Amino acid sequence: MESGESGVIFDIQRFSIHDGPGIRTTVFLKGCPLGCVWCHNPESKAGEPEIAYYAEKCALCAACVGLCPSRCHEMAGGAHVFRREGCARCGRCAQGCHAGAMALIGREITAGEAIAEVLKDEVFYSHSGGGLTLSGGEPFFQGAFALALLRLAKERNLHACAETCGAVPWETLRRAAEFTDIFLYDVKETSAERHRACTGAANGAILSNLEKLDAHGARIVLRCPIVPGLNDREDHFAALGALAGRLRGVERVDIEPYHPLGLSKAAAIGKPQLYEGRSLTGKDVSAEWARKVERHTDKPVAVS
Ligand code: SF4
Ligand code: SF4
Ligand code: SF4
Incomplete structure (x- = not known):
């Protein structure tokens, strides 16, 4: 039944090198409970095609x-x-x-069909330490489908990463942890008030899920989008560093500088973005953001 579990995806991207270790195939699932004003994948937010x-x-x-x-x-x-x-x-x-x-x-696909696609590049995974990554949207928005994909990946000895915004039931993440090698966990805002303003939701459950995953023994990379004028603040950088330093399972912090690619994608689906920044972030600026986080943690901080 697991391989027959179906869900809606909007892309399968082969040869990804930024979604976990090695060469990976990233399956993008549709649907997301958050509404980030800068969303880089606005075509992923709705659960349906x-x-x-x-x-x-x-x-x-x-x-x-x-x-x-x-x-x-x-x-x-x-x-x-x-x-x-x-x-x-x-x-x-x-x-x-x-x-x-x-x-x-968006198209419907069974977990078995998706994993068969992913297995086409198996030879590259074994040489590079890569595998499957689930992304979105929020992959666990389609909880049963995401869990079926991860379980099948493990049955076929694939290394599995899962990106998550954390705004999902803890029970789903707990079950996912059985089959997931590394969680790529978004922390978009450390201030509760700013998180609500920028994503439409509170960050309490997200941070609590992160703590629980850490206590559960999961391996975690923190993914932190930094958006000029919204969260490029000293107190946020300091809080990110402190969070990374405190959680044992956090192996690295990835700073993800804002890019404006979401704007044209949002226009194409008739849902304009609220944040309309059109500039790419300079390398020197993002390196400085990384240094500001580094000052507050002994964990590595990278710009992705
Ligand atoms: S615009 Fe018309 S043809 Fe195109 S998807 Fe919508 S209903 Fe179908
Ligand atoms: S969590 Fe990701 S997909 Fe969801 S709204 Fe935010 S940026 Fe977009
Ligand atoms: S009119 Fe434009 S949108 Fe319609 S089928 Fe021709 S190229 Fe495509």
């Missing part, structure tokens, strides 16, 4: 007009007009759009 429109790719061929049962597409004055309201996410326009301007983001 959704339709994206990349206007800059549109070749004005009009093929989508006749394909849509909901009349969402129209050619008007030589321009393509897409009306998202009424879209039933059937994916017909995406299938018929050869320019790649329409895309259905």
Whole structure:
């Protein structure tokens, strides 16, 4: 039954080198309980498939007009007009759009099918120490599916990492710990008030789950997105360092500098971002952030 457990994913990325040790295949699951104002994967937030429109790719061929049962597409004055309201996410326009301007983001897949995809690169994992990584969204938003993937990975001797924002039931994380070699655990804000303002949720349960995972003996990498003007504060850097130093299972802190890639992805699905910073963070700035955390911990701090 485990291999037949199904869920919704939006990507399987081969040859990832930033999602855990070695060469990895990252499976991105849809759905997330948080609403980070800077979200780098806005197409992952909804649990179900959704339709994206990349206007800059549109070749004005009009093929989508006749394909849509909901009349969402129209050619008007030589321009393509897409009306998202009424879209039933059937994916017909995406299938018929050869320019790649329409895309259905998300597809259902069984755990067995996903692991079969991951196993195609098994030879690279054994040479590099890599394996499977679950990402999202929040992978444990689809708890049963994520657990099935991790269990199957372990049955096939795959090294398994799981990214998590921590806003999931403790029982799910406890069960995941049986099959997960390393948790890549997000800490977005150490201030409760700022966490609520930036993600729409309190951080109490997230930090409590982190403490429990640590007490459970899990290996943990803290992943800390730093967003200029929102959490690049001295008190946050100090609190991150103190947290990493205190938790025995934390092996490293990864500073993840903000990048604006989420903006165009959010526009494509018709859900604009609240945080609209368009600049990439300079290497010198992110190195300085890392140094500020390092001052408060004996654990390694890296910029990813
Ligand atoms: S099918 Fe694609 S390229 Fe053609 S008009 Fe529609 S969105 Fe544009
Ligand atoms: S996904 Fe289906 S309903 Fe939505 S715009 Fe495309 S063809 Fe129309
Ligand atoms: S936890 Fe990740 S996927 Fe969820 S809203 Fe935040 S950045 Fe986006």
